[in-house]
Amino acid sequence: MKYKITLISILLVASFLVALMPTVVAQSKLDVFENSTHHSATSSVTIQNEYLKIEVGNNGQYRGWTSAGDAIFYPYGTYPWSSFITIKVNGSIYDNSPWSSNLDNYLTQETIKKSSVETETKWYIPEENLEVTQNIILVGEQVKFILKLKNKGTVTKTVSVRYEWDTQIADNDGAPLREEGGDLHEFEIAFEPVTFSYWSAYARPQPGSLVIYATWDTTPDKIIFAHWPEAYDTLWDYSWSSSRRFYTLGYTTSPESDSCVLMYWKDISLSPGEEESIVTYYGTTVGGGVNVDVSTDKDRYKPDEDIVISAKVTDTGGNPLYPLDEANFKVFIQGSEASIRYFERVSATDYRIKIKAPDNPGNYQITVKVITAVGWGRDVCSIIVPQSRKALVIGITEFKSPKPEEVKLNPAYAHEIAEVLNKLGFEVHEYIDWDNSDGNVITYDEVSKKVKQFRDSLDFNDVAVVYISTHGSRFPCPLP
Known part of the structure; x- marks a missing residue:
């Protein structure tokens, strides 16, 4: 009986520890933040519709959930902190990351709730004469992020933007990632240029798990699927590695599984008074409404x-x-x-x-x-x-030697070939002697000129056909 009670006690303690493990491990990433010198929001506002819920800190950082309560960004902490933006102006860096956050010094309007589905945050950087406005709007099953950049100075500015999105999907902080039409990635990878129109993040690699999609109005210049513990304290450049894993099967918490996505829009030229917007979408569908x-x-x-x-x-x-x-x-x-x-x-x-x-x-x-x-x-x-298809069809129908009365060819022979090539998609150039009895023969020099003109019209990778309808002669030729 003593052994039975002891065994039951051990099982109960083990069950209790297992139940605590997700919370303890999840907090380890949060501890990195809370136990270091950091900047964070001190208040927040929340917007919600029937599909999504987004919390935005007073300094513009954000996190979110589906209406069912599944995370779509990293959700832990008193306020949002692990996803942020970086703005680079003529080489100078401004950001609202948790470890630098110099943008906090330039807040002119802490985040306000413009409606039940929209927030707005504003910054002004006097050194750059740059006004930055962030609007976050719920549109159906999508979160719409609008970042407006306005040059309020008198000289042209070159502005670049980086988003770092901490992609926790449901309970998995290391969401596997996929570009449109591509493979599911568990290791870091970069795309430059970006030739797809969206990427997606998965709660699990297996079919049927929650999937969140990101897309945009203006295609980013570069996207990196990255390991958050390596990327979180970078503000612009990031040295990714194809051997660095951000999702490990069997783990859903950092550091074994912890993914993020870096999106770059580079060298946006703003003339005095000009405003440009970067618009991105994130949610449970690629489109909405x-x-x-x-x-x-x-x-x-x-x-x-x-x-x-x-x-x-x-x-x-x-x-x-x-x-x-x-x-x-x-x-x-x-x-x-x-x-x-x-x-x-x-x-x-x-x-x-x-x-x-x-x-x-x-x-x-x-x-x-x-x-x-x-x-x-x-x-x-x-x-x-398709590759360009070009054809030159030459029809020589009468000759000086042999005598014209000895050899006459029907011009229709060459024209029939031209028609077949045309039906096959070739751009056909015809040079045919239609009158085979007028004594005006096509000369060698004329043929050479036509072939040269045709050759000069060809581009690299073109498919070319040259067809010449003429006669042949047999001459005595002793075999070797």
Whole structure:
């Protein structure tokens, strides 16, 4: 009986310790912060809708949860602290990180709650004549982050921005990360340039776990999936390593599992009085509030050819969002914004857009993003810019030697080949002697000139065909 009681006691103590372990381990990261010299918010405001809840410190730092209570940023601490922004102006660094936070000295408006779903924080840096405004807005299942940069000086400024987002998803502080169309990453990796339109963070690598998506209106210049314990005290440059793990199977807390994402927007030129905004989104869907369905008029285009895009735009109930104009639409090719050359509203829900096809051959993804007052949505389609195909078809139908009456070729022979090549997608250049009895023969020099002109028209990677319809002669030729 004594052994039984002892065994039960041991099991109870072990169960108690296991129950405490997540809290104790989770606090170890927090201890790094609380037991060091640091800066943090001293108060906060909270906004909430039916999908998400965001808490923003009076100094602009933030964290958040789903309506079910699952974390989407690192959630521990009295106030938000582990996700922050860095602003670089002509080489000088300003930030609201927990260990530097010199932006706190420039607060002109601590975070206020503008509505039940929007906050606003303002800074002014007199040394740079730069005004910075951060608006955080809940739009459906997305958090919309707007960072406005305004040059209030008299000379042009070059401004760069870095976001450090501490990606805890549900109970996993080391959320595995994936770029659009890519693999699920557990080790550090950098993307420069950024050729995708969103990245995602996972509570677990297994299917069915909570997934949070991040996207943007202006594509970042660089993104790094990083290990937070290595990245947290950097303000700009970060030396990532492909051998550094940020998620370890079986662990959900720091340091074994602790991921973050660094997003960079570099060298934004601001003329005197000019304002630019960086807009990002983060939430349980890639879009929110708007349905977008796009298609192209065909799937293959020549370089620089017009791509005609048809877009149907409605709210989530299928109703028109009218009127929308060109300013509501952004088009991206492989993540880079494309210039809209033509815009037409066809109906209350349908729009027609023209952009230019890329110069270089390849497979391309086109993303159309529609941003409205009620939210935003996106859709993706694909096109191919095949290698340029060019053909030169020469038809020589009469000759000086042999005599014209001895050899006459039908000009239709060469033309039929030209038609076949044209159907195969070749840009065909024809040089055919259509009258095989007028005595005007195509000379060697003329053929040489046409071949040279054709050669000079070719670009690198072009596919070229030269077809010459002529006669052949057999001469006595002793075999060796």
